Amino acid sequence: MPMKAKARFKKYLVRGFAAALVSVAAGYLSAWLSLSQCQTMTQQALAKSNLKSYNFSGDIITYKDVKVRSEVTFPFIVESYYWAPLGMHATYYEYKYFAFFGFVRQYGYIRYSIV
Secondary structure, three states, X not given: OOHHHHHHHHHHHHHHHHXXXXXXXXXXXXXXXXXXXXXXXXXXXXXXXXXXXXXXXXOEEEHHHOOOEEEEEEOOEEXXXXXXXXXXXXXXEEEEEEEEOOEEEEEEEEEEEEO
């Protein structure tokens, strides 16, 4: 391989790595800035479900008593989740969002019943 070709290859390799690094950093920043919006969207979905449950001691739990948590998992990806108790059992709900600087779209929903 001629010397000019090696230098050109290294230049493109460094530029490609820099572009990938900038896009990953922008993805994490975008997701981090959208955490509260994703959490609000999950709380609205929880309120629409009109959850009424009870805990182990028999106290009634409404959707207002359930804590929703959100975290950044990958660039541009935010996961919001909550636990809904039902006596000795619980149900785990998880919502996945794609976040791009103010544009947030839900793309996944998981529900597990823990027995």
